[in-house]
Amino acid sequence: MKNVHKLTEGAILLAAYTIMLLITIYVPILGAVVNLFLSLPFIMFAAKHNRQSSIVFMVAATLLSLIVGTFFAIPLTLAYGLTGIVMGDFVRNQKGRAAVFLAGSITFLLNLVIQYAVAVAFFKMDFIQQSIDLVRESVDQSMGMLEMLGQEPNTVLLEQLNAGIDLLQSLIPSIFVVISLATVFLIQLVSFPIVKRFGVKIGEWSSFRDLTLPKSLLYYFIFALLASFFIQTENGGYFHLALTNILFVLQLLMVVQGLSFIWYFNHSRGWSKALPIIITVMVFVMPFLLYIVWILGIIDLGFDLRKRLLK
Template sequence: MKNKSTYKLTEGAILLAIFTVLLLMTLYIPGLGLVVNFFLALPFMMFSAKHDWKSASVFTIAALILSLIVGTFLAIPIALTYGVTGVVIGLMIGKGKSRLAIFVAGSLVFLANTIIQYAIAVALFNMNMIEEFLVTFKESINTSVGMLENMGQTVDESVVEQFESTVTLMETLMPSMFVMASFMIVFLIQLLCFPVLRRFGVKVQQWMPFREMSLPKSLLWYYLLSLIASMFVQPEVGSYWHWAITNLLFVLQFLMLVQGFTFIAYYSHPKGYSKAILVVSIILAVLIPFILYIVRILGIIDLGFDLRKRMGEKK
């Protein structure tokens, strides 16, 4: 028992030292810090995957204290976000949960941390970075228009209106951006950290093949209802319902797109097509909106009419 406690303390101390080094690199080395920050959750994953939640909580508190010592108050939100996310992921790894469950749980925890910290920054410190960014963006548009007018060039009003509409849309879709950014960051964290965990003997469940992934059919109904609501309700821009419908539709459209890509992968696999087909289709969808719509429609049809099942019956 004593040896076990000693091992836990030693392991915790080593991992805390590693976390401190990673945090210092994140805070004080520009460029490299952008990459290193994705590894901040690694010590928390490694520790919590082997120990219970009480020990992981103590480890997290110690990491927060170290963050305050070696950094500033700005280091605490970073340590808290990546620390809690890493602990949740590590605990779920220790319980043998599936990769999908780990990914969703980690993303939701990261999202919750981000939202709470953003709300605290706005309420207590009057720091609204999103609003400041949007104001700066609007000012840059006005400055550019003013410079063109001073140079004697005519500014197309439709272009200015398009930029202003973009700013309004960005402001409306900010909740969706929070969600998608959280899921993307956690995906990158897992992509980079899980191979390291395996190297140190931590057993991590494998992802199911991308081609076998499929969304719940209920999401299709949510998508259709949101689409109908956006077409017939048409709430006033800036209202709560406009905000809710726009964000819900945006997220669901993205999920239908993912479903479409999984079907392309599913269809390509038995045909023996190269995996480059999927990569090329993703690139084309990003570059060409028409391809994007086709892939999304493909995802809707696959989800609604069980294309995969029908293909299997024909074999």
């Protein structure tokens, strides 16, 4: 009876996944929303059954996606399926919510990097480089139109645009990390309430205001910042790319620390919960606020502002 129940549950979840996959592929607007639920069947199955059964479920989903979808459905299944299996396995073993999030993010990131490498190496499809080339062509065409209209292009602006494009190209690894973290966060946000409805026990997040990053990150950040000032690196070289991406990730973590302090300070003063929400939204809309929060995060991590507030 147990095997029959497992097979029945697996068949229902596979059918649900197939429907969501078809909507994701063939219905553009609705598919963008349904896309976030693709990991849900895998999380539910892996949270209730052992790893061997989960692997069989994953293989069945891959074969099914190849049959009902197209060849391009396989990368979707591998990315969201493996991420869901890992997250569900961590849930089944009663790991903390943060551990589930981290494991899912790493799995999704590895899928993203491997699939990108395969697309470039075997199919000669470098969509990132093609997008960057398209942006450069658009800039060149805009400058050409200005010249045709008899206006002199702003060389300073052109240099800034090209520098921005070069920086974007250098930050591709960090962008992959951010995409993975954001995607898994959204997957948890939409999937876990549904998983709970089916009787699966999932740990709760600790409050964001209590988040404090390891103090060692501050030393890494200072070291990387000093290295960027005093060590001359070749633009596009390995060391330049590594240093640029390390700085980007560490700066992003300092911003998170700063936002966490703002939420903590607001809670300690008993102010309205709407205030930190508004500030968080404004930080990503108004760039100058981003630097203020970034500095606040550094001060909080370096000088223990929260302990000083308690005193």
